[in-house]
Amino acid sequence: MDYREFRNGFLSATIFLAIFSITLLITSIVLKPYTALEPIDRDTIIIICSINLIFCIYWIIEGLNLKNIFKLEDKNIRKFGKRIAIGTVIYLPNFILFCLLFSKELHNLLIMILFLLLVIKLILLGIIVKEVYDLIFQNSEDRNFEFSQNRKLYFNE
Numbered sequence: 001m002d003y004r005e006f007r008n009g010f011l012s013a014t015i016f017l018a019i020f021s022i023t024l025l026i027t028s029i030v031l032k033p034y035t036a037l038e039p040i041d042r043d044t045i046i047i048i049c050s051i052n053l054i055f056c057i058y059w060i061i062e063g064l065n066l067k068n069i070f071k072l073e074d075k076n077i078r079k080f081g082k083r084i085a086i087g088t089v090i091y092l093p094n095f096i097l098f099c100l101l102f103s104k105e106l107h108n109l110l111i112m113i114l115f116l117l118l119v120i121k122l123i124l125l126g127i128i129v130k131e132v133y134d135l136i137f138q139n140s141e142d143r144n145f146e147f148s149q150n151r152k153l154y155f156n157e
Contacts, residue, residue: 003066003150006131011063013124018056020120024113025049035107044101045110051094052117058087059124074147081135088128095121 028037028045037045062084069080098121101114134143 006127007063007066009127010066010124010131011060013120013127014056014059014063017052017117017120017124018060020113020117021049021052021056024110024117025053027110027113031109035110037106037110041101041104041106044097048094048098048101051091055087055091055094059084062087074144077147078135081132084128085132085136088125088132095125 024045027035028042028049032042062080066080069076098114098117102111102118106114134146138146
């Protein structure tokens, strides 16, 4: 549970998700005549991308405040882990709805963008699940030792 690796990976994956969600959103609206999207498919993509962008904003805010959280006591770090876990659980229905788009008959360009988004979402969810496990479910002695190591490495500069 290296603080800097988590923060960099978390923010990078979140920004990539936001960029590709905006790309898919614009593609589904502007290139509708070229991709032959049905109105219900287009609306589904718009809803999914809008929810992605809302969660990206939330995760970016959490990622930018991460340094202040990790400087504080262990109780606040565990609260952060619980907050981000609850946000991720709320995000899971959107992820499942997104996976159902692969069963639709879509244009190849949209399938490629959807696949890239799926990979980015899986990376982001993997990063979050691993960190939440380390923050909440790890043995307390190991967790406290890692917190003290991270504080010595990154915050006593």
